[in-house]
Amino acid sequence: MRRLALLLALVPAAGPALAQGLPSLPVFLNGPAHLDTGNTLGGAAPYGNPVADDRRYANVFFDQFEGRLANGSYFRWDGQGWVGDDFNKLWLKTEGRYNADGRGLVSDGDHELLYDRPVSTYFDVQAGVRSDIDSLRNRTWAAFGVQGLSWGFWNLELTGYASDGGHFAFRSNASYDLYITQRLVLQPQMEANVYSKADRGRELGSGLSDIDSGLRLRYEFTREFAPYVGVAYQRFFGGTADYRRRAGEDAGDLRALTGLRFWF
Amino acid sequence: MHRNARRPGPTLTRRRFVAGLGAAAAASLLGPRAARAAYALKSPGEATVPVTTAYDLVVARGTTDVSGAVTAANTINGGTPGPTLRWREGSVVTLNVRNEMPEVTGLHWHGIILPNDMDGVPGLEFAGIAPGESYQYRFPVLQSGTYWYHSHMGYQEQKGLYGALIIDPAGRDFVEVDRDYVVMLSDWTDEDPEDIQNKTKYQSDYYNFGKRTVTSFFADVERSGLAPVMKERFHENGSRMDPSGLEAPSGDTYTYLMNGLPPDRNWTALFRPGERVRLRFINASAATYYDVRIPGLDMRVVNVHGNDVVPVAVDQFRIGVAETYDVVVRPTADRAFTIYAEDLGRSGFARGTLAPRDGMQAEIPAHDPRPLRSMADMGMQGMMGKDQIGASYPDGSRIGGIMGERSAEVTGKRNLGKLAGRQPVAKLPDGVALDDTGVEVQMAPKTITDRTRTPGDGLNFLPRRELSFSDLRSVLPAVDDRPPTRTITLKLTGNMQRMIWGFDGKKYTEVAPIDVTVGERFRLVMINETMMTHPIHLHGMWMELENGQGRHRPYLHTLSVQPSERLSALVTPVATGQWPLHCHILYHFEAGMFRTVRVLPREA
Numbered sequence: 001m002r003r004l005a006l007l008l009a010l011v012p013a014a015g016p017a018l019a020q021g022l023p024s025l026p027v028f029l030n031g032p033a034h035l036d037t038g039n040t041l042g043g044a045a046p047y048g049n050p051v052a053d054d055r056r057y058a059n060v061f062f063d064q065f066e067g068r069l070a071n072g073s074y075f076r077w078d079g080q081g082w083v084g085d086d087f088n089k090l091w092l093k094t095e096g097r098y099n100a101d102g103r104g105l106v107s108d109g110d111h112e113l114l115y116d117r118p119v120s121t122y123f124d125v126q127a128g129v130r131s132d133i134d135s136l137r138n139r140t141w142a143a144f145g146v147q148g149l150s151w152g153f154w155n156l157e158l159t160g161y162a163s164d165g166g167h168f169a170f171r172s173n174a175s176y177d178l179y180i181t182q183r184l185v186l187q188p189q190m191e192a193n194v195y196s197k198a199d200r201g202r203e204l205g206s207g208l209s210d211i212d213s214g215l216r217l218r219y220e221f222t223r224e225f226a227p228y229v230g231v232a233y234q235r236f237f238g239g240t241a242d243y244r245r246r247a248g249e250d251a252g253d254l255r256a257l258t259g260l261r262f263w264f
Numbered sequence: 265m266h267r268n269a270r271r272p273g274p275t276l277t278r279r280r281f282v283a284g285l286g287a288a289a290a291a292s293l294l295g296p297r298a299a300r301a302a303y304a305l306k307s308p309g310e311a312t313v314p315v316t317t318a319y320d321l322v323v324a325r326g327t328t329d330v331s332g333a334v335t336a337a338n339t340i341n342g343g344t345p346g347p348t349l350r351w352r353e354g355s356v357v358t359l360n361v362r363n364e365m366p367e368v369t370g371l372h373w374h375g376i377i378l379p380n381d382m383d384g385v386p387g388l389e390f391a392g393i394a395p396g397e398s399y400q401y402r403f404p405v406l407q408s409g410t411y412w413y414h415s416h417m418g419y420q421e422q423k424g425l426y427g428a429l430i431i432d433p434a435g436r437d438f439v440e441v442d443r444d445y446v447v448m449l450s451d452w453t454d455e456d457p458e459d460i461q462n463k464t465k466y467q468s469d470y471y472n473f474g475k476r477t478v479t480s481f482f483a484d485v486e487r488s489g490l491a492p493v494m495k496e497r498f499h500e501n502g503s504r505m506d507p508s509g510l511e512a513p514s515g516d517t518y519t520y521l522m523n524g525l526p527p528d529r530n531w532t533a534l535f536r537p538g539e540r541v542r543l544r545f546i547n548a549s550a551a552t553y554y555d556v557r558i559p560g561l562d563m564r565v566v567n568v569h570g571n572d573v574v575p576v577a578v579d580q581f582r583i584g585v586a587e588t589y590d591v592v593v594r595p596t597a598d599r600a601f602t603i604y605a606e607d608l609g610r611s612g613f614a615r616g617t618l619a620p621r622d623g624m625q626a627e628i629p630a631h632d633p634r635p636l637r638s639m640a641d642m643g644m645q646g647m648m649g650k651d652q653i654g655a656s657y658p659d660g661s662r663i664g665g666i667m668g669e670r671s672a673e674v675t676g677k678r679n680l681g682k683l684a685g686r687q688p689v690a691k692l693p694d695g696v697a698l699d700d701t702g703v704e705v706q707m708a709p710k711t712i713t714d715r716t717r718t719p720g721d722g723l724n725f726l727p728r729r730e731l732s733f734s735d736l737r738s739v740l741p742a743v744d745d746r747p748p749t750r751t752i753t754l755k756l757t758g759n760m761q762r763m764i765w766g767f768d769g770k771k772y773t774e775v776a777p778i779d780v781t782v783g784e785r786f787r788l789v790m791i792n793e794t795m796m797t798h799p800i801h802l803h804g805m806w807m808e809l810e811n812g813q814g815r816h817r818p819y820l821h822t823l824s825v826q827p828s829e830r831l832s833a834l835v836t837p838v839a840t841g842q843w844p845l846h847c848h849i850l851y852h853f854e855a856g857m858f859r860t861v862r863v864l865p866r867e868a
Contacts, residue, residue: 050387050844052418053764053771053856059466086764086771087703118703122504122761149761152501179477223463223470263466 058083059263063175063189064095064214066259068232074099076232076257082116089116091126096134109134110171112143112159123148130161137201139163145171153177168196183220187228189213198239205239218261226261296532296622303348303523305430305544306444307534313350313446315432317357321346321371323393323415323425324364328452330526331519335454337424338365338415344424345524345548346413348446353408353434359401361393365420368392371401372416373429374586374801375570375821378403380841380863383803385416388842388860392417408433409570410544410588412448419457422550422850426450430544431570438572438739441592442539448546449554449583449605449614451518452526457550461851464512465763471514474609474634475506480660488666496648496666499639505707505795507637508660509760512851513551515612520552522603522614530625531616537598541618542566544590545605547583550850553797553824554583554605555723558618559629561601563591565731571819572739579728582608582720584799584824586848589731593618600624608722608797610634633663635722637795638684641827643709645685654684654721663725675725682724687713690830693789696753699769706759707793715829716811720797733811733831736818742808744836745815748787752778754859756792756800756825756847763855765847771856779862782840789832792825798852799824802861804843807833822848837863 062079078095096109114128123146130141145159154176161169175189190213198206211234218228234253236244241251301311326339340346351357363369370392372384382403386392393399408431415425428446453460463470484493500507525531535541544567545556557563557580564575567590575592583589583605595601600619607613610631617625636656639648651668653675664671668685680686690712692698698712699705719730758765766772780786788807790800799822806819810832817834825831837843840863847857 047389047391048387049773050385050416051772051846051854051856051858053766053854053858054773057462057465059462061466086762118762120703121701121706121759149504151504153504179475181477181479182473182475223467 054085056083056085061263063261064259065262066228066257068097068255068257070253070255072099072101084116087117089124090114091116091128106134107136114143114145116147120148122150126159130159132202136203137199139167139199139202141167141169150174166197167199170194185218185220185226187214187216187218189216203240203243205237205242207239208237209240210234210236214257216257216259216261224263227259228261229256229258231255232257299523299525299531300445300533303428303446303448303531304444304533305350305446306441306542308442310534313348313430315350315352317351317355319347319349319357319359321359321361322364323361323369323371325366328424330452330521330524331454332526333454338420339424340427343524344426345448345450346425346427348428348430349413351405351429351431353405353431356402356404360398361401362398363393363395366395367418367420368394369415369417369420369425370399371413371425372803373401373411373413375411375588376403376429377406377804377806377838379839380804380843383841383843385803385844387417388844405431407431407570409567409572410446410546410590411570412546412548412586412588414548419461419550419850419854422451422453422457424452426548428544428546428548439542439566439590439592440540441542443533443535444542444544445533446523446544446546447533447603447616448523448548449552449556450521450524450547451513451549451552451607452521453513453517453519455517457850460513460517461763461854464851468512468760468763469506469509471512471516472506472509472609473514473516473611474510474656474660475508476656476660480656483657483659483661484666487661488669492648492666496639499642499644499647503642503707504761505637505642507641507795508634508656509637509795510609510635511551511553511607511611514609515607518552518607518612520554520605520607520612520614522605522616525616527613527615527628532622532624533603533616533618534622535595535618535620537596537620538594540592540594542590542592543603543618544588545583546588547585549585551585553585553608554614555608555632556581556583556589556603556605557629557728558593558601558603559627560597561593561595561618563593565735566590566592568736568818569820569822573818574737574739574816576731576735577729578731578735580723580726581731582723582824584797584822584848586799586801586822587824600626602626602628604629606631608635632726633657633722635720636660636662637721637827640685640687640711640713641721641795643707643711643793643828645687645689645711645713645828648685650686651680651683652685653725655725671725679725682718684718684721684724687715687718690714692791692830693751693753696789696791698791699755699757699793702769703762704759704764704766704771705757705769705793706761707795709793709828712791712828712830714831715826716831718826720826733809734813736809736811737813738816738818741815742817742819742834744785744834746785748785748834751787751789752780753789753791754800754845756790756794756798756857758794758796758852758855758857760794760796763851765852765855765857767857767859772858773856775859777842777860777862778845779864780837782837782863782865785834785836787832788835789830790823790825791830792827795827796852797824797826798857799848800845801848802835802843802845804839804841804863805835805837807835809833837861839863840865
């Protein structure tokens with residue numbers, strides 16, 4: 001019986017008076033009684049918003065949180081966190097290794113604080129600062145890059161860096177999740193670093209400095225909690241490799257690893 | 265109170281008690297008879313829901329144990345779901361809603377034509393009901409049929425603030441039956457819904473445990489050959505959209521309920537063999553589509569969204585979020601029948617029983633094949649052959665083959681026309697262009713199709729009679745015969761990867777309302793540029809679906825728009841005010857798939 005409502009609403013001032021003291025139907029539906037309740041038709045939302053589509057989120061995730069085992073075992077982490085809404089995020093990245101019995105206590109320390117803004121369906125641009133803080137000489141860089149889901153579902157990060165001494169650097173990181181079952185996932189991953197100039201303080205040569213690649217097999221007990229085992233292969237090149245050889249280490253380094261991928 | 269309610273004698277006492285108490289609370293206190301009484305409209309010899317004009321509803325925090333653990337819930341009159349409300353057309357109802365929760369709330373009467381400030385959407389139509397405050401809803405009842413009500417504030421509905429709403433017709437009911445029951449489907453989670461939203465924001469496929477795997481790849485290659493599989497995966501790699509992504513959340517977190525009870529508590533409706541039984545299906549879920557069937561029984565769909573339709577005999581129908589479908593069954597055997605409603609992603613089911621006596625049950629069917637989005641769903645109809653079936657085997661490989669080369673073996677040649685990949689191409693309205701991809705638009709379909717004759721992915725190849733939109737023929741002809749004077753086009757957009765949803769590439773907070781004038785006649789064209797099915801609900805006015813039935817087009821309040829589908833409805837706004845138009849999947853509209861339709865007075 002929607003007819004009653006429709007017909008009466010279309011014929012103004014013709015509806016019968018309703019029972020129990022209510023006004024006639026058209027007046028009831030369209031009359032002033034319901035227009036001056038603050039629900040102004042002229043203005044925008046007088047009561048705020050009916051949905052919270054602009055709320056803030058915060059997310060922390062560690063893709064690598066692992067022990068790399070061999071002669072001179074060390075602990076390696078690579079994590080990111082962000083806080084913000086759909087369009088503006090403050091993004092924090094940190095990676096490094098803690099050497100249980102190495103020369104420096106902490107090396108490869110790379111920490112970035114970035115502003116993040118989405119620019120396409122799958123990619124964000126990021127700009128901010130990178131600070132190399134560990135047991136070696138510290139460096140600070142300006143950072144600019146992109147991060148997102150690239151062709152073929154590869155997670156990709158490409159970042160360029162510049163420091164005041166005319167040093168430039170470039171870093172890429174890529175990973176892919178191959179679902180073997182609904183919870184068993186094989187993840188190939190590779191990171192590469194390039195520097196425009198050698199840096200004695202950080203024991204880096206110029207050009208392609210190193211790659212750090214891994215193949216990790218994780219089991220997702222939950223999406224947030226996934227222990228894994230795998231192998232990591234690190235290879236150092238050029239001047240960086242020379243620094244390592246002088247310290248009695250190889251240019252290539254293959255290790256078994258075990259760790260935990262987690263986020264919250 | 266407990267003893268009073270069990271005391272034999274005038275049924276009014278028990279009725280009152282049941283009507284006043286939350287339905288689930290009644291069920292757990294009083295057993296199957298009370299669980300039935302809370303949803304029975306006509307059940308000879310038993311208590312039924314009384315017709316009432318004045319209600320006191322108290323919204324408060326409480327608990328529920330439907331998942332097996334006692335967890336916090338939002339309750340109405342002490343339980344969840346809330347009591348079944350039963351009104352009569354032509355009367356004036358008064359609902360005093362008192363908020364005893366520590367946050368603002370507002371109850372919305374879904375599908376009811378009423379004044380704007382009675383519609384109950386906090387933040388738009390009124391300020392909401394503050395903690396400790398009360399609000400009086402009072403309005404004339406201008407329609408009849410099966411509806412429901414729910415909180416329209418934040419995620420409160422997901423945690424239990426909903427109930428059934430039935431309006432008896434003023435005159436004779438077109439549908440004459442011996443028994444009449446509400447069958448309300450819903451989804452319960454022990455999680456905090458805001459956490460669910462967060463998780464899908466961080467990982468959009470968080471709840472999808474039906475992904476295609478390495479195994480699916482080799483199974484597809486074995487069936488269809490390497491080249492077509494590589495072609496399909498190549499496209500998938502480019503679009504970065506996973507065709508197995510159907511719903512979020514899924515049965516991984518949800519317990520699916522029928523009339524507030526989980527499958528193992530088996531809500532039961534009674535019949536005597538030979539009786540005609542009306543079952544009023546309401547999908548009161550926050551995010552779940554169900555496929556409903558009663559193995560062994562013919563269902564006749566007689567009423568949709570509260571409006572009578574010419575009966576359609578079906579074996580199964582898909583019910584979108586917020587929709588209602590009334591069916592009539594006539595079991596003649598003296599045995600139990602399972603009322604079975606599995607979710608779209610085949611991750612769980614709600615179940616009840618239609619039986620001659622309490623305590624009986626019938627076999628619970630196995631899951632049907634899981635839907636798998638087709639190229640047509642991605643707006644690429646024809647790219648992988650015309651006969652692609654939108655469903656997968658348990659190993660994740662595509663039924664009928666990647667190119668649909670074996671579809672005829674599955675469906676028979678004559679039924680190929682129903683397949684997901686073989687739909688009539690639809691035209692865009694003049695001057696309308698599809699959106700380019702961007703931050704808020706994930707998919708740019710090349711081909712938009714007309715899906716009114718297909719029941720949807722996962723159903724269109726089954727050897728069953730399925731309901732599709734074109735089957736719906738209103739018993740009464742349409743009221744307003746004026747041709748539309750203009751077309752309003754709304755494109756459904758979103759980016760699943762970022763969990764951003766909207767219309768025309770914008771979230772709610774980024775755009776202004778759509779302005780219309782009361783009494784005007786317009787055509788609403790909706791074009792789905794996503795690979796999800798979205799149930800689009802328009803408050804305060806009917807949408808008359810243009811489904812080829814002419815003047816007998818059905819009046820609907822929630823339109824399910826399939827992936828890459830175009831459909832249209834005729835609309836006459838009847839009441840001024842700011843009316844929401846939104847996807848009824850809670851997590852989509854809270855992420856921005858929401859618009860205001862501002863109905864201005866004539867003189868404005």
